[in-house]
Amino acid sequence: MTNTPVAELLARSNRLGSDPRNTNYAGGNTSAKGTETDPVTGEQVELLWVKGSGGDLGTLTEPGLAVLRLDRLRSLVDVYPGVEREDEMVAAFDFCLHGKGGAAPSIDTAMHGLVGSAHVDHLHPDSGIAVATAKDGERLTKEIFGERVVWVPWRRPGFQLGLDISAIKEANPQAVGTILGGHGITAWGDTSAEAEASSRWIIETAQAYLDEHGAAEPFGAAVPERAPLEPQERHAKAAALAPHLRALASQDRTMVGHFTDADVVLEFLASEKLAALAELGTSCPDHFLRTKVKPLVVDLPSDASLDDVIARLPELHVAYRDDYQGYYDRNATPDSPAIRGADPAIVLVPGVGMFSYGKDKQTARVAGEFYVNAINVMRGAESVSTYAPIDESEKFRIEYWALEEAKLQRMPEPLSHAGRIALVTGAAGGIGKAIATRLAAEGACVVIADLELDKASAAAKEIGGRDVAVGVQADVTDPIQVQAAVDAAVLAFGGLDLLVNNAGLSISKPLLDTTEADWDLQHDVMAKGSFLMSQAAARAMIAQKLGGDILYISSKNSVFAGPNNIAYSAVKADQAHQVRLLAAELGEHGVRVNGINPDGVVRGSGIFAGGWGAKRAAVYGVPEEELGAYYAKRTLLGREVLPEHVANAAAVLTSDELSHTTGLHVPVDAGVAAAFLR
The missing domain is CATH 3.40.50.720 (NAD(P)-binding Rossmann-like Domain)
Known part of the structure; x- marks a missing residue:
């Protein structure tokens, strides 16, 4: 598979995905176009290989790719019914699959197939999203990148976004990529190396601009009352709070938790803008699908007693659930999926750290990592502008998207001890x-x-x-x-x-x-x-x-x-x-x-191997190596x-x-x- 489009795509994906500066876990997607022999006709056929739904770039392997015929995918443009019915196009991707098709095509498949470059990357770098969520992101994009990167106003991922970026690519031959408002970046190249270079250039150029022009205190001054506790006290308080916080996060369904007190988290928790920025919530869809639209913030000083914090939690939890119910009620339509639960996925405790929750440990840990991404995004946006995430209604459209609901329904039944x-x-x-x-x-x-x-x-x-x-x-x-x-x-x-x-x-x-x-x-x-x-x-x-x-x-x-x-x-x-x-x-x-x-469990037992076996064998008058068989013979079933x-x-x-x-x-x-x- 050396130097084939698939080999190059996997190598590029793994390099990009293994660096958190480029994208978050399971975030973004990459693609390559090329030709292969059709096993039916014997003729060459153009194909698209693209990371499938739910995969992770850093660990992507060939089974994680969706494989589609480009001629059929491009033909969907002629039958596209318009943005109001664009969700129907996802089902149409299944009719474009080549051979066994590989992984399930993701919602971003159209973007990769329709953009006129052989290699396309769609990523969620913190620096790129910082520009994408800045109030004046369009101006910043022009200032930072000139004509090489084009601003794309927020649009929900889907077929229309693929058409839009394809048109932008055609109209801007000098461009190597786009900033997707509120979301992330897309870059391209005629070769895999060019696409990767374009992606890295956008990410690094954005970060360099933030480093050079960013304000020294983007979150405002540190608030002394919310300063981090000393490590030993911090961890002891976190351990004492953890069961009580899990009770809050598990009212609707039992959750597994993750704790982090990384410096980036503690700095945010001690900042002047904590409450305001936390209330605005995250912006990138990959973020809020895992973190919920906003966290629960414990509004007490770092040195609040454990009893005071525990006493405050029920009231905060009720307020959070009421707020989330209001968010659902304001935005739900008659055909929206039922509310999936109103408990927080992220709990921020000043002076202590962040608790994140999910159906299993990986989901909980990744939710925490995504909120750290969101903190970095807020810092970047606030350092050069004002953080302005996508509207609440747009967040709801994605969180309660029929396609997202269908993905959840495809999940296998949990194992007997899942979440325990x-x-x-x-x-x-x-x-x-x-x-x-x-x-x-x-x-x-x-x-x-x-x-x-x-x-x-x-x-x-x-x-x-x-x-x-x-x-x-x-x-x-x-x-x-x-x-x-x-x-x-x-x-x-x-x-x-x-x-x-x-x-x-x-x-x-x-x-x-x-x-x-x-x-x-x-x-x-x-x-x-x-x-x-x-x-x-x-x-x-x-x-x-x-x-x-x-x-x-x-x-x-x-x-x-x-x-x-x-x-x-x-x-x-x-x-x-x-x-x-x-x-x-x-x-x-x-x-x-x-x-x-x-x-008596003889085989594999540390107790028996430590001398107990020899002593019991002596009591019963049998060789130690026959002790297991001796025990078995005296049982009704005759089994060891x-x-x-x-x-x-x-x-x-x-x-x-x-x-x-x-x-x-x-x-x-x-x-x-x-x-x-x-």
């Missing part, structure tokens, strides 16, 4: 890792807690990237480390829905050989550790008002009396009763508490229990399938009659 945040202790290996892996596979975000940070981080990396799993170090016997683990969870993902008390160890000794230290160690890790973890997790769950699950990995030994096992079996019985006690206490908050009683079997039970117990079950212990022991629950 789990913390699993002792999860770097064995049962804990199997549970974390299974929960992540079901759509959950997972925090891997373990005594060794390196192992926890390695397990998290194996399970998924930063949007799926993170590792934290935690000694569950230490209340400070326990709270730090919960704080890490709520800062990483916005909250906490599911705790798995799995951390443990085992000492196999008869009564007369069991020391006080043995007894204390067993009870510190599993009885005290489970208590501390449940207590810290329950605080977050109660604050969220979203219910939750606490799951104890107990043991058949909690009800089965075996030899030489006094400390271990006693502490497992303690855990088993914690399940019942907490189920009774937390039910009013919608928190379910259940347990799993596995039989593996970590994955416990993980299966954990996934079911914490799913909506058992939404009305609490205080239950589920045996995962292949049938040990002596451990039957009574």
Whole structure:
């Protein structure tokens, strides 16, 4: 594929998309035109390769391209029914596809196909959007770029915009691109290198102008009362607020969160113009589709007490929802889609930082990144002019566009644990890792807690990237480390829905050989550790008002009396009763508490590998390597229990399938009659 139009397009797209100065995640699109042999006729046919709907330039691969026949695409001009019916043209793109067509064509396909250059880039750079959203953007475009870049007044993306830019290209042969009012830039070239050079020149020239001519304090003076708190205090306050803020963001549907206290955010929050600019909202469609039209701003000083902030949040939330409902009511037409929810996607807390929300971690993180883009856009526009985003009515037309609604309807059904945040202790290996892996596979975000940070981080990396799993170090016997683990969870993902008390160890000794230290160690890790973890997790769950699950990995030994096992079996019985006690206490908050009683899990178990297996094998008079088979033979089903079997039970117990079950212990022991629950 070397030097083919597709290879050049992908390489250019990846270079442009990997630099946030050029475009945001999943923002913009690129294209190339060329010829290939028609497999039916054997003749050469002109094709358009263009980034498909929903793709990301920085990671674009060939399957992410839509492939269309240019002759058919250009023929659509002759049947175009006019701007009032331009949405119909998107369906017509499907009849222009070549072969299997690749990805679904995006709304910008017409722009790429109709513009008379072989290579076209449409991007959303902060510097370009700053000019595009300036009150006198047309004048600035002329001043910055001369005749090489043409101003295009705001028009919603679609077929008519493609026609407009095509006509501008024809009428301005000296031009290399356009500034799209309120939106972004489009650039072109006869070769891929020329198109990329044109894009970069527009972006860099705009930024150079802003740097040279921009005001020193585009956001006005810093407000001392909203100055950033010191990092340690800032993070502690953010962690304490996170569950309460997630409760606000999740009234309509459960959301995952992301927190950032980047300097660019803290500067904006401390600025004189915070309230006014936040009220104006974002402008670029890619921005407000993810951030909503405006954020919720906590209107309190940085040093406001935690109690005062928490007390203020409900009133701010009601006002935000009323405002959003008003926005919907003012702009909706009889054929508009139903309101999709009135909760904020962005919450700004002066002195602390920004919380962003989405259906999963990636969506939440990207929403935050887009609002940072918006801050940069506001700064640029305010530094040389006045920030003037597109009208509210235009934002609504895009947010509640029938085409956008159709895209949402095509999304797959969510997995069983989508939107849920789990913390699993002792999860770097064995049962804990199997549970974390299974929960992540079901759509959950997972925090891997373990005594060794390196192992926890390695397990998290194996399970998924930063949007799926993170590792934290935690000694569950230490209340400070326990709270730090919960704080890490709520800062990483916005909250906490599911705790798995799995951390443990085992000492196999008869009564007369069991020391006080043995007894204390067993009870510190599993009885005290489970208590501390449940207590810290329950605080977050109660604050969220979203219910939750606490799951104890107990043991058949909690009800089965075996030899030489006094400390271990006693502490497992303690855990088993914690399940019942907490189920009774937390039910009013919608928190379910259940347990799993596995039989001995030999393979993949850190406990068994650490010497417990050898001791239990000696008790039963079998070689250690045959211990798993020995356990299996004594069960009714004759099967060995593996970590994955416990993980299966954990996934079911914490799913909506058992939404009305609490205080239950589920045996995962292949049938040990002596451990039957009574």
